Amino acid sequence: MTIIDRKKMENLQEREARRFVAEHPRSAALYERAQNSLLGGVPMNWMKKWAGAFPVFVKSAKGAHFTCVDGRDYVDLCLGDTGAMTGHSPEVVVETLMKRVREGITLMLPSEDSLYVGEDLKKRFGLAYWQFTLTATDANRFSIRIAREITQRPKILAFHYCYHGTVDETLAGLKDGVVGPRRGNIGPPVNPAETTRVVEFNDLNALEDALKHHDVACILAEPAMTNVGIILPEKDYWKEARELARRYGALLIADETHTICAGPGGCTAEWKLEPDMLVFGKAIGSGIPGAAYGCTEEVAQRIGARINLEDCDVGGIGGTLAGNALSLAAMRATLEHVLTAKNFEKMIALAVRFNDGVSTEIKKHGLPWNVQRLGCRAEYTFCEKPPRNGGESTAATDFELERFLHLYALNRGVLLTPFHNMALMCPETTKADIDLHTKILAEAAGELRTA
Ligand SMILES: Cc1ncc(COP(=O)(O)O)c(C=O)c1O
Numbered sequence: 336m337t338i339i340d341r342k343k344m345e346n347l348q349e350r351e352a353r354r355f356v357a358e359h360p361r362s363a364a365l366y367e368r369a370q371n372s373l374l375g376g377v378p379m380n381w382m383k384k385w386a387g388a389f390p391v392f393v394k395s396a397k398g399a400h401f402t403c404v405d406g407r408d409y410v411d412l413c414l415g416d417t418g419a420m421t422g423h424s425p426e427v428v429v430e431t432l433m434k435r436v437r438e439g440i441t442l443m444l445p446s447e448d449s450l451y452v453g454e455d456l457k458k459r460f461g462l463a464y465w466q467f468t469l470t471a472t473d474a475n476r477f478s479i480r481i482a483r484e485i486t487q488r489p490k491i492l493a494f495h496y497c498y499h500g501t502v503d504e505t506l507a508g509l510k511d512g513v514v515g516p517r518r519g520n521i522g523p524p525v526n527p528a529e530t531t532r533v534v535e536f537n538d539l540n541a542l543e544d545a546l547k548h549h550d551v552a553c554i555l556a557e558p559a560m561t562n563v564g565i566i567l568p569e570k571d572y573w574k575e576a577r578e579l580a581r582r583y584g585a586l587l588i589a590d591e592t593h594t595i596c597a598g599p600g601g602c603t604a605e606w607k608l609e610p611d612m613l614v615f616g617k618a619i620g621s622g623i624p625g626a627a628y629g630c631t632e633e634v635a636q637r638i639g640a641r642i643n644l645e646d647c648d649v650g651g652i653g654g655t656l657a658g659n660a661l662s663l664a665a666m667r668a669t670l671e672h673v674l675t676a677k678n679f680e681k682m683i684a685l686a687v688r689f690n691d692g693v694s695t696e697i698k699k700h701g702l703p704w705n706v707q708r709l710g711c712r713a714e715y716t717f718c719e720k721p722p723r724n725g726g727e728s729t730a731a732t733d734f735e736l737e738r739f740l741h742l743y744a745l746n747r748g749v750l751l752t753p754f755h756n757m758a759l760m761c762p763e764t765t766k767a768d769i770d771l772h773t774k775i776l777a778e779a780a781g782e783l784r785t786a
Pocket residue numbers: 416470471472473475498499500501557562590591592593616617
Protein backbone atom coordinates (compact mmCIF):
# COMPACT_ATOMS: atom_id res chain seq x y z
CA MET A 336 0.00 0.00 0.00
CA THR A 337 1.27 3.50 -0.85
CA ILE A 338 1.98 5.70 2.15
CA ILE A 339 2.24 9.33 1.16
CA ASP A 340 5.58 10.92 2.01
CA ARG A 341 4.68 14.29 3.57
CA LYS A 342 8.00 15.92 2.74
CA LYS A 343 7.67 14.98 -0.92
CA MET A 344 4.13 16.34 -0.94
CA GLU A 345 5.23 19.61 0.67
CA ASN A 346 7.88 20.15 -2.03
CA LEU A 347 5.40 19.35 -4.79
CA GLN A 348 2.86 21.69 -3.23
CA GLU A 349 5.39 24.53 -3.24
CA ARG A 350 6.15 23.88 -6.91
CA GLU A 351 2.43 23.87 -7.78
CA ALA A 352 1.80 27.03 -5.72
CA ARG A 353 4.55 28.87 -7.65
CA ARG A 354 3.14 27.68 -10.97
CA PHE A 355 -0.34 28.84 -10.00
CA VAL A 356 0.84 32.35 -9.12
CA ALA A 357 2.96 32.62 -12.28
CA GLU A 358 0.08 31.57 -14.53
CA HIS A 359 -2.60 33.84 -13.03
CA PRO A 360 -1.27 37.42 -13.01
CA ARG A 361 -4.69 39.04 -13.69
CA SER A 362 -6.40 37.08 -10.90
CA ALA A 363 -3.52 38.02 -8.59
CA ALA A 364 -3.94 41.71 -9.42
CA LEU A 365 -7.72 41.60 -8.89
CA TYR A 366 -7.27 39.81 -5.58
CA GLU A 367 -4.83 42.46 -4.44
CA ARG A 368 -7.26 45.22 -5.43
CA ALA A 369 -10.11 43.39 -3.67
CA GLN A 370 -8.27 43.69 -0.34
CA ASN A 371 -9.32 47.36 -0.28
CA SER A 372 -13.07 46.84 -0.50
CA LEU A 373 -14.04 43.21 0.16
CA LEU A 374 -13.77 41.66 3.60
CA GLY A 375 -10.88 39.22 3.34
CA GLY A 376 -10.51 40.13 -0.36
CA VAL A 377 -13.40 37.92 -1.48
CA PRO A 378 -17.17 38.35 -2.07
CA MET A 379 -17.93 35.46 0.31
CA ASN A 380 -15.67 34.14 3.05
CA TRP A 381 -15.51 30.52 1.83
CA MET A 382 -13.99 31.70 -1.47
CA LYS A 383 -10.74 31.95 0.47
CA LYS A 384 -10.70 28.18 0.73
CA TRP A 385 -9.65 27.54 -2.86
CA ALA A 386 -6.33 25.73 -3.07
CA GLY A 387 -4.16 28.49 -4.63
CA ALA A 388 -2.81 31.69 -3.04
CA PHE A 389 -5.97 33.45 -4.28
CA PRO A 390 -9.15 32.39 -6.06
CA VAL A 391 -9.23 32.28 -9.85
CA PHE A 392 -11.40 35.18 -11.06
CA VAL A 393 -13.93 34.06 -13.66
CA LYS A 394 -14.47 35.79 -16.99
CA SER A 395 -17.20 33.59 -18.43
CA ALA A 396 -18.71 30.13 -18.14
CA LYS A 397 -20.76 27.95 -20.48
CA GLY A 398 -21.81 24.32 -20.16
CA ALA A 399 -19.13 22.33 -18.34
CA HIS A 400 -16.32 24.85 -18.86
CA PHE A 401 -15.27 28.29 -17.69
CA THR A 402 -12.56 30.76 -18.63
CA CYS A 403 -10.64 32.83 -16.12
CA VAL A 404 -9.49 36.43 -16.50
CA ASP A 405 -6.06 35.14 -17.48
CA GLY A 406 -7.64 33.44 -20.50
CA ARG A 407 -7.24 29.85 -19.26
CA ASP A 408 -9.98 27.29 -19.91
CA TYR A 409 -11.10 24.84 -17.22
CA VAL A 410 -13.27 21.75 -17.01
CA ASP A 411 -15.65 22.58 -14.17
CA LEU A 412 -16.38 19.52 -12.04
CA CYS A 413 -17.42 21.73 -9.12
CA LEU A 414 -20.30 23.32 -11.01
CA GLY A 415 -20.95 25.89 -8.32
CA ASP A 416 -21.20 23.11 -5.71
CA THR A 417 -24.39 21.95 -7.49
CA GLY A 418 -25.85 25.39 -8.32
CA ALA A 419 -24.72 24.81 -11.91
CA MET A 420 -25.41 21.07 -12.14
CA THR A 421 -27.49 22.07 -15.15
CA GLY A 422 -24.31 23.29 -16.86
CA HIS A 423 -23.49 26.99 -16.89
CA SER A 424 -26.16 29.17 -18.51
CA PRO A 425 -28.16 26.56 -20.45
CA GLU A 426 -29.33 28.27 -23.63
CA VAL A 427 -33.03 27.55 -23.10
CA VAL A 428 -32.90 29.06 -19.61
CA VAL A 429 -30.99 32.10 -20.88
CA GLU A 430 -33.63 32.75 -23.55
CA THR A 431 -36.45 32.44 -21.00
CA LEU A 432 -34.72 34.77 -18.57
CA MET A 433 -33.97 37.43 -21.17
CA LYS A 434 -37.69 37.62 -21.90
CA ARG A 435 -38.70 37.55 -18.21
CA VAL A 436 -36.22 40.26 -17.24
CA ARG A 437 -37.85 42.60 -19.75
CA GLU A 438 -41.33 41.76 -18.45
CA GLY A 439 -40.85 42.28 -14.72
CA ILE A 440 -38.58 40.62 -12.18
CA THR A 441 -40.30 40.81 -8.81
CA LEU A 442 -43.84 41.86 -7.90
CA MET A 443 -45.14 40.16 -4.72
CA LEU A 444 -47.78 38.65 -7.01
CA PRO A 445 -47.85 35.13 -8.44
CA SER A 446 -46.89 34.38 -12.03
CA GLU A 447 -48.26 31.45 -14.03
CA ASP A 448 -44.84 29.79 -14.01
CA SER A 449 -45.32 29.02 -10.31
CA LEU A 450 -48.12 26.61 -11.21
CA TYR A 451 -46.02 24.76 -13.74
CA VAL A 452 -43.23 24.44 -11.17
CA GLY A 453 -45.56 23.25 -8.39
CA GLU A 454 -47.15 20.69 -10.70
CA ASP A 455 -43.78 19.44 -11.94
CA LEU A 456 -42.35 19.10 -8.41
CA LYS A 457 -45.47 17.27 -7.29
CA LYS A 458 -44.94 14.71 -10.07
CA ARG A 459 -41.20 14.35 -9.42
CA PHE A 460 -41.28 13.95 -5.67
CA GLY A 461 -44.86 12.93 -4.85
CA LEU A 462 -45.44 15.74 -2.34
CA ALA A 463 -48.73 17.60 -2.59
CA TYR A 464 -47.98 21.31 -2.00
CA TRP A 465 -45.05 23.66 -2.65
CA GLN A 466 -43.63 27.01 -1.58
CA PHE A 467 -40.62 28.97 -2.81
CA THR A 468 -37.66 30.71 -1.26
CA LEU A 469 -34.43 32.19 -2.54
CA THR A 470 -32.08 29.64 -1.00
CA ALA A 471 -32.09 26.05 0.16
CA THR A 472 -31.05 27.35 3.57
CA ASP A 473 -34.32 29.29 3.82
CA ALA A 474 -36.32 26.33 2.54
CA ASN A 475 -34.80 24.21 5.32
CA ARG A 476 -35.40 26.90 7.92
CA PHE A 477 -39.05 27.28 6.96
CA SER A 478 -39.61 23.53 6.87
CA ILE A 479 -38.20 23.29 10.37
CA ARG A 480 -40.51 26.09 11.54
CA ILE A 481 -43.53 24.31 10.13
CA ALA A 482 -42.47 21.05 11.77
CA ARG A 483 -42.00 22.79 15.12
CA GLU A 484 -45.32 24.58 14.83
CA ILE A 485 -47.43 21.56 14.01
CA THR A 486 -45.77 19.15 16.42
CA GLN A 487 -45.33 21.78 19.15
CA ARG A 488 -41.93 20.26 19.86
CA PRO A 489 -38.75 22.31 20.35
CA LYS A 490 -35.96 20.27 18.80
CA ILE A 491 -34.77 18.97 15.48
CA LEU A 492 -32.58 15.97 14.79
CA ALA A 493 -29.59 16.27 12.50
CA PHE A 494 -26.74 13.95 11.58
CA HIS A 495 -23.17 14.41 12.76
CA TYR A 496 -21.24 16.41 10.11
CA CYS A 497 -24.35 17.16 8.09
CA TYR A 498 -24.57 20.38 6.12
CA HIS A 499 -27.88 22.00 5.26
CA GLY A 500 -26.72 25.56 4.66
CA THR A 501 -26.46 28.23 7.33
CA VAL A 502 -29.35 26.84 9.39
CA ASP A 503 -28.42 27.56 13.02
CA GLU A 504 -29.93 24.36 14.36
CA THR A 505 -27.78 22.23 12.06
CA LEU A 506 -24.41 23.85 12.77
CA ALA A 507 -24.10 21.40 15.63
CA GLY A 508 -21.88 18.44 16.22
CA LEU A 509 -20.99 15.74 18.71
CA LYS A 510 -17.91 15.86 20.91
CA ASP A 511 -17.47 12.82 23.15
CA GLY A 512 -21.14 12.11 22.59
CA VAL A 513 -22.25 15.60 23.70
CA VAL A 514 -23.98 18.07 21.34
CA GLY A 515 -22.37 21.49 20.93
CA PRO A 516 -21.55 24.09 18.27
CA ARG A 517 -19.80 22.61 15.28
CA ARG A 518 -16.12 23.57 14.90
CA GLY A 519 -15.94 26.93 13.13
CA ASN A 520 -19.52 27.95 14.06
CA ILE A 521 -19.40 31.78 14.10
CA GLY A 522 -21.45 33.48 16.82
CA PRO A 523 -24.05 30.76 17.48
CA PRO A 524 -27.25 32.41 18.79
CA VAL A 525 -27.59 29.73 21.48
CA ASN A 526 -25.77 26.52 22.22
CA PRO A 527 -27.28 24.19 19.58
CA ALA A 528 -27.67 21.57 22.31
CA GLU A 529 -30.82 23.56 23.16
CA THR A 530 -32.27 23.14 19.69
CA THR A 531 -30.78 20.00 18.25
CA ARG A 532 -30.22 16.32 18.83
CA VAL A 533 -27.31 14.94 16.84
CA VAL A 534 -26.67 11.31 15.97
CA GLU A 535 -24.42 9.47 13.55
CA PHE A 536 -25.90 8.45 10.20
CA ASN A 537 -26.63 4.74 9.66
CA ASP A 538 -27.14 4.11 13.40
CA LEU A 539 -30.78 3.17 14.01
CA ASN A 540 -30.31 2.60 17.75
CA ALA A 541 -28.90 6.10 18.23
CA LEU A 542 -31.76 7.50 16.18
CA GLU A 543 -34.38 5.72 18.28
CA ASP A 544 -32.70 6.80 21.54
CA ALA A 545 -32.84 10.41 20.37
CA LEU A 546 -36.48 10.18 19.28
CA LYS A 547 -37.53 8.53 22.55
CA HIS A 548 -37.38 11.93 24.28
CA HIS A 549 -40.51 12.88 22.33
CA ASP A 550 -39.16 16.39 21.83
CA VAL A 551 -37.99 16.07 18.22
CA ALA A 552 -40.20 17.94 15.74
CA CYS A 553 -38.37 16.68 12.67
CA ILE A 554 -35.43 14.78 11.30
CA LEU A 555 -33.69 16.98 8.74
CA ALA A 556 -31.61 14.73 6.53
CA GLU A 557 -29.95 14.34 3.20
CA PRO A 558 -31.06 10.88 2.01
CA ALA A 559 -27.36 10.19 1.41
CA MET A 560 -24.85 12.47 3.09
CA THR A 561 -22.98 14.51 0.46
CA ASN A 562 -21.16 17.19 2.37
CA VAL A 563 -18.67 14.98 4.14
CA GLY A 564 -17.89 12.77 1.18
CA ILE A 565 -20.73 10.64 -0.18
CA ILE A 566 -22.14 8.41 2.53
CA LEU A 567 -24.81 6.04 1.31
CA PRO A 568 -27.52 4.71 3.61
CA GLU A 569 -27.20 1.05 4.52
CA LYS A 570 -29.81 -1.37 3.26
CA ASP A 571 -33.23 -0.64 4.76
CA TYR A 572 -31.85 2.26 6.80
CA TRP A 573 -34.46 4.70 5.51
CA LYS A 574 -37.28 2.18 5.71
CA GLU A 575 -36.55 1.70 9.40
CA ALA A 576 -35.76 5.36 10.07
CA ARG A 577 -39.01 6.39 8.40
CA GLU A 578 -40.86 3.94 10.62
CA LEU A 579 -39.15 5.27 13.76
CA ALA A 580 -40.00 8.85 12.83
CA ARG A 581 -43.67 7.90 12.46
CA ARG A 582 -43.68 5.90 15.69
CA TYR A 583 -42.26 8.82 17.70
CA GLY A 584 -44.25 11.57 15.98
CA ALA A 585 -41.35 13.36 14.25
CA LEU A 586 -41.60 14.58 10.65
CA LEU A 587 -39.04 13.50 8.09
CA ILE A 588 -37.63 16.33 5.96
CA ALA A 589 -35.57 15.19 2.99
CA ASP A 590 -33.07 17.82 1.89
CA GLU A 591 -32.56 16.86 -1.76
CA THR A 592 -30.53 19.94 -2.65
CA HIS A 593 -27.49 17.83 -3.50
CA THR A 594 -29.03 14.37 -3.74
CA ILE A 595 -31.07 15.51 -6.73
CA CYS A 596 -27.98 14.13 -8.49
CA ALA A 597 -29.58 10.67 -8.03
CA GLY A 598 -32.21 11.33 -10.71
CA PRO A 599 -35.04 13.66 -11.73
CA GLY A 600 -36.91 12.95 -8.46
CA GLY A 601 -33.79 12.69 -6.29
CA CYS A 602 -33.37 9.84 -3.81
CA THR A 603 -37.00 10.31 -2.76
CA ALA A 604 -38.21 8.94 -6.08
CA GLU A 605 -35.30 6.51 -6.63
CA TRP A 606 -35.60 4.91 -3.19
CA LYS A 607 -39.33 5.56 -2.50
CA LEU A 608 -38.60 7.46 0.70
CA GLU A 609 -41.96 9.09 1.46
CA PRO A 610 -40.74 12.12 3.42
CA ASP A 611 -43.26 14.49 5.05
CA MET A 612 -41.42 17.48 3.62
CA LEU A 613 -38.76 17.98 0.97
CA VAL A 614 -36.29 20.71 0.10
CA PHE A 615 -34.72 21.33 -3.30
CA GLY A 616 -32.52 24.35 -4.04
CA LYS A 617 -29.41 25.37 -5.96
CA ALA A 618 -29.79 23.64 -9.36
CA ILE A 619 -33.57 24.08 -9.48
CA GLY A 620 -33.19 27.37 -11.40
CA SER A 621 -29.85 26.68 -13.11
CA GLY A 622 -28.21 28.87 -10.48
CA ILE A 623 -30.68 31.76 -10.52
CA PRO A 624 -31.43 32.14 -6.79
CA GLY A 625 -34.43 30.04 -5.89
CA ALA A 626 -35.43 26.97 -3.91
CA ALA A 627 -38.58 25.04 -3.13
CA TYR A 628 -40.01 23.13 -0.22
CA GLY A 629 -42.91 20.76 -0.41
CA CYS A 630 -45.15 18.94 2.03
CA THR A 631 -47.73 16.19 2.19
CA GLU A 632 -51.48 16.73 2.29
CA GLU A 633 -51.44 15.96 6.03
CA VAL A 634 -48.71 18.51 6.82
CA ALA A 635 -50.53 21.08 4.68
CA GLN A 636 -53.73 20.59 6.67
CA ARG A 637 -52.00 20.74 10.02
CA ILE A 638 -50.10 23.95 9.25
CA GLY A 639 -53.09 25.48 7.46
CA ALA A 640 -55.10 25.14 10.65
CA ARG A 641 -52.53 27.12 12.62
CA ILE A 642 -51.90 30.15 10.40
CA ASN A 643 -54.25 33.09 10.48
CA LEU A 644 -54.45 35.60 7.65
CA GLU A 645 -53.68 38.72 9.64
CA ASP A 646 -50.29 37.43 10.83
CA CYS A 647 -49.21 35.40 7.82
CA ASP A 648 -46.55 37.91 6.74
CA VAL A 649 -44.75 38.09 10.09
CA GLY A 650 -44.61 34.45 11.15
CA GLY A 651 -40.93 33.94 10.38
CA ILE A 652 -41.61 32.38 7.00
CA GLY A 653 -41.12 34.87 4.19
CA GLY A 654 -38.66 36.88 2.14
CA THR A 655 -39.67 39.84 -0.02
CA LEU A 656 -38.05 38.40 -3.13
CA ALA A 657 -39.12 34.78 -2.45
CA GLY A 658 -41.25 33.32 -5.23
CA ASN A 659 -40.31 36.17 -7.58
CA ALA A 660 -41.16 35.94 -11.25
CA LEU A 661 -37.55 35.61 -12.41
CA SER A 662 -36.73 32.70 -10.06
CA LEU A 663 -39.88 30.90 -11.11
CA ALA A 664 -39.23 31.41 -14.81
CA ALA A 665 -35.74 29.97 -14.28
CA MET A 666 -37.17 26.99 -12.36
CA ARG A 667 -39.78 26.31 -15.00
CA ALA A 668 -37.27 26.34 -17.86
CA THR A 669 -34.81 24.22 -15.87
CA LEU A 670 -37.33 21.58 -14.86
CA GLU A 671 -38.96 21.46 -18.28
CA HIS A 672 -35.82 21.36 -20.42
CA VAL A 673 -32.68 20.65 -18.41
CA LEU A 674 -33.22 18.41 -15.39
CA THR A 675 -34.92 15.82 -17.59
CA ALA A 676 -34.75 12.02 -17.41
CA LYS A 677 -32.81 11.99 -20.69
CA ASN A 678 -30.16 14.38 -19.40
CA PHE A 679 -29.84 12.47 -16.14
CA GLU A 680 -29.18 9.27 -18.05
CA LYS A 681 -26.27 10.94 -19.83
CA MET A 682 -24.89 12.58 -16.69
CA ILE A 683 -25.06 9.38 -14.68
CA ALA A 684 -23.19 7.44 -17.37
CA LEU A 685 -20.42 10.05 -17.18
CA ALA A 686 -20.23 9.75 -13.40
CA VAL A 687 -19.89 5.98 -13.80
CA ARG A 688 -16.94 6.64 -16.14
CA PHE A 689 -15.43 9.03 -13.58
CA ASN A 690 -15.91 6.46 -10.84
CA ASP A 691 -14.36 3.65 -12.86
CA GLY A 692 -11.38 5.77 -13.90
CA VAL A 693 -10.62 6.94 -10.36
CA SER A 694 -11.14 3.47 -8.94
CA THR A 695 -8.66 2.01 -11.47
CA GLU A 696 -6.01 4.60 -10.56
CA ILE A 697 -6.52 4.08 -6.84
CA LYS A 698 -5.85 0.37 -7.32
CA LYS A 699 -2.99 0.86 -9.77
CA HIS A 700 -1.15 3.19 -7.37
CA GLY A 701 -1.97 1.16 -4.25
CA LEU A 702 -3.63 4.12 -2.57
CA PRO A 703 -5.73 3.47 0.56
CA TRP A 704 -8.63 5.50 -0.85
CA ASN A 705 -12.12 4.75 -2.12
CA VAL A 706 -14.51 6.39 -4.55
CA GLN A 707 -18.28 6.56 -4.13
CA ARG A 708 -20.98 7.60 -6.56
CA LEU A 709 -24.54 8.82 -6.24
CA GLY A 710 -26.18 9.36 -9.61
CA CYS A 711 -24.19 12.01 -11.46
CA ARG A 712 -21.95 12.89 -8.49
CA ALA A 713 -18.80 11.05 -7.46
CA GLU A 714 -16.26 11.61 -4.76
CA TYR A 715 -13.08 10.03 -3.42
CA THR A 716 -12.14 9.90 0.23
CA PHE A 717 -8.83 9.03 1.83
CA CYS A 718 -9.76 5.77 3.51
CA GLU A 719 -9.92 2.27 2.16
CA LYS A 720 -13.51 1.44 3.00
CA PRO A 721 -16.37 3.84 2.26
CA PRO A 722 -17.22 5.66 5.52
CA ARG A 723 -20.53 4.72 7.19
CA ASN A 724 -21.07 8.06 8.88
CA GLY A 725 -19.81 11.61 9.31
CA GLY A 726 -17.46 10.75 12.16
CA GLU A 727 -15.69 8.06 10.13
CA SER A 728 -15.47 10.24 7.05
CA THR A 729 -14.09 13.21 8.97
CA ALA A 730 -11.47 11.02 10.63
CA ALA A 731 -10.19 10.23 7.12
CA THR A 732 -9.92 13.84 5.91
CA ASP A 733 -6.48 15.05 4.96
CA PHE A 734 -6.55 18.79 4.41
CA GLU A 735 -3.00 19.06 2.98
CA LEU A 736 -3.44 16.15 0.58
CA GLU A 737 -6.80 17.50 -0.54
CA ARG A 738 -5.33 20.95 -1.22
CA PHE A 739 -2.41 19.45 -3.10
CA LEU A 740 -4.69 17.41 -5.37
CA HIS A 741 -7.00 20.37 -5.98
CA LEU A 742 -4.16 22.71 -6.91
CA TYR A 743 -2.53 20.05 -9.06
CA ALA A 744 -5.80 19.60 -10.96
CA LEU A 745 -6.45 23.35 -11.22
CA ASN A 746 -2.99 23.94 -12.69
CA ARG A 747 -3.83 21.38 -15.36
CA GLY A 748 -7.27 22.77 -16.18
CA VAL A 749 -9.72 20.95 -13.88
CA LEU A 750 -11.74 22.50 -11.05
CA LEU A 751 -12.93 20.29 -8.17
CA THR A 752 -15.06 21.61 -5.27
CA PRO A 753 -13.00 23.55 -2.76
CA PHE A 754 -14.31 21.57 0.21
CA HIS A 755 -13.71 17.92 -0.57
CA ASN A 756 -13.05 15.74 -3.61
CA MET A 757 -16.42 15.98 -5.29
CA ALA A 758 -16.99 15.88 -9.03
CA LEU A 759 -20.35 16.59 -10.60
CA MET A 760 -21.47 16.02 -14.18
CA CYS A 761 -23.75 18.35 -16.13
CA PRO A 762 -25.49 17.59 -19.44
CA GLU A 763 -22.61 19.12 -21.38
CA THR A 764 -19.75 17.36 -19.60
CA THR A 765 -17.91 15.13 -22.06
CA LYS A 766 -16.01 11.87 -21.80
CA ALA A 767 -12.85 13.83 -22.64
CA ASP A 768 -13.48 16.12 -19.63
CA ILE A 769 -13.74 13.09 -17.34
CA ASP A 770 -10.69 11.40 -18.82
CA LEU A 771 -8.65 14.56 -18.37
CA HIS A 772 -9.36 14.44 -14.64
CA THR A 773 -8.45 10.75 -14.47
CA LYS A 774 -5.16 11.39 -16.29
CA ILE A 775 -4.30 14.25 -13.93
CA LEU A 776 -5.12 12.18 -10.85
CA ALA A 777 -2.89 9.39 -12.18
CA GLU A 778 -0.04 11.88 -12.74
CA ALA A 779 -0.43 13.32 -9.25
CA ALA A 780 -0.45 9.85 -7.70
CA GLY A 781 2.64 8.93 -9.73
CA GLU A 782 4.49 12.05 -8.57
CA LEU A 783 3.52 11.51 -4.95
CA ARG A 784 5.07 8.05 -5.16
CA THR A 785 8.23 8.87 -7.08
CA ALA A 786 9.11 12.56 -6.68
C1 LIG B 1 -27.65 19.59 1.33
C2 LIG B 1 -27.65 21.08 1.36
N1 LIG B 1 -28.77 21.71 1.71
C3 LIG B 1 -28.83 23.04 1.74
C4 LIG B 1 -27.74 23.80 1.40
C5 LIG B 1 -27.83 25.29 1.44
O1 LIG B 1 -27.84 25.84 0.20
P1 LIG B 1 -27.71 27.43 0.06
O2 LIG B 1 -26.31 27.75 0.55
O3 LIG B 1 -27.87 27.66 -1.40
O4 LIG B 1 -28.74 28.04 0.89
C6 LIG B 1 -26.55 23.20 1.05
C7 LIG B 1 -25.37 23.99 0.69
O5 LIG B 1 -24.31 23.49 0.39
C8 LIG B 1 -26.51 21.79 1.02
O6 LIG B 1 -25.40 21.14 0.69
